[in-house]
Amino acid sequence: MRRRDFVQGGLAVAANAALQVPAVQSAAPPRRIPYGSAVRGDALVDDFEYRTALIDRCQLIVPEGVLKWETLRPSEDRFDFYYGDKLLSFADQNGMKMRGHTLIWYAAMPEWTKSIRGGKASEKALTKHIHTVVGNYKGRIPSWDVINEAIADDPRGSDYLRPNLWLENMGKGYIETAFRRAAETDPQVQLVINEYDIECVGEYFKNRRNALLRVVRDLRDRGAPIHAVGFQAHLKGQHEIDKEGVSSFVAELKAMDVDVLVTELDVIDNLLPSDEKQRDEVIAGRATDLLQAISDANQPTAILTWGITDRYTWVPTWFTREDGSPNRPLPLDRDYKAKPLMDAIERFTTPA
Numbered sequence: 001m002r003r004r005d006f007v008q009g010g011l012a013v014a015a016n017a018a019l020q021v022p023a024v025q026s027a028a029p030p031r032r033i034p035y036g037s038a039v040r041g042d043a044l045v046d047d048f049e050y051r052t053a054l055i056d057r058c059q060l061i062v063p064e065g066v067l068k069w070e071t072l073r074p075s076e077d078r079f080d081f082y083y084g085d086k087l088l089s090f091a092d093q094n095g096m097k098m099r100g101h102t103l104i105w106y107a108a109m110p111e112w113t114k115s116i117r118g119g120k121a122s123e124k125a126l127t128k129h130i131h132t133v134v135g136n137y138k139g140r141i142p143s144w145d146v147i148n149e150a151i152a153d154d155p156r157g158s159d160y161l162r163p164n165l166w167l168e169n170m171g172k173g174y175i176e177t178a179f180r181r182a183a184e185t186d187p188q189v190q191l192v193i194n195e196y197d198i199e200c201v202g203e204y205f206k207n208r209r210n211a212l213l214r215v216v217r218d219l220r221d222r223g224a225p226i227h228a229v230g231f232q233a234h235l236k237g238q239h240e241i242d243k244e245g246v247s248s249f250v251a252e253l254k255a256m257d258v259d260v261l262v263t264e265l266d267v268i269d270n271l272l273p274s275d276e277k278q279r280d281e282v283i284a285g286r287a288t289d290l291l292q293a294i295s296d297a298n299q300p301t302a303i304l305t306w307g308i309t310d311r312y313t314w315v316p317t318w319f320t321r322e323d324g325s326p327n328r329p330l331p332l333d334r335d336y337k338a339k340p341l342m343d344a345i346e347r348f349t350t351p352a
């Protein structure tokens, strides 16, 4: 199912729950869920096939890097929207929407931010960033990752948040402040908390899900404007999806009126078999398990992969394979041929 089939307004799929016919049991949603990909601006310029694949297959894009502080904030008083604006024009010209990634993250921070110290100065810096960036794209970016990776890598007891500049200076209230600043700048935008390693079987993943639930519950109790949880879904191919764990997590979020979406799906294949066919099948299977477990409890508002082709992926930076063969984490191979992962995603994004 391609771009031309996208029904405008698909981001608000949850609002259409009433259209579901309860008697029909099917993996497919009642209407199209937007599919999208993270995008690298350099490849968009240099590689015609990359550009074509995105235009042909995506209803949504998200910049892989250029809306992070590192690019946007060369200095304390400068905002550089050049690259973000270019990607947004690409989206506009091709009838796609663009998500925003990300306002607050511990990583990809420019050196100068190390000089931000103290509660007051930190709150001022956070507010200025969110007001200016969300303000610049007001009415043009429908969904923002407000907070990225807030959960400690191995959350325990009261140490469940990942240390960063904001936590150090403002305490855990930095999360609520960020959501409030974003909502007051653009009240229409979907505000997301985005997290990794919350999908698989095991204590580690379960603890991370529970810690995230604690953050979301706390925000809702305080009346903070949070609208959705983003499953980054950098799935580790060797781990099974915790189907029950994921479904009950999504159901708990739904009960709080919090949606879900998949923001960065790919399957890390460094520990999967060498045989490509076999490997691709495991990869598609993991994605199917995750998408089914989510959909069993609530329809995701969007499904995005972290890149569209194995030609451009962050995975080999950390997870090269011992047999020396290239990683295959994404829906299209290096020659833009669709793999079983693409079919798996289409089964969930395309109406029956």
Ligand code: 9MR
Pocket: 064, 065, 068, 107, 108, 148, 196, 232, 264, 314
């Ligand atoms: O894929 C991104 C890579 O090109 C960047 O160098 C890196 C640092 O900015 O970020 C990568 O994207 C990450 C995303 O922003 C947050 N979730 C994990 C992604 C993969 O590391």
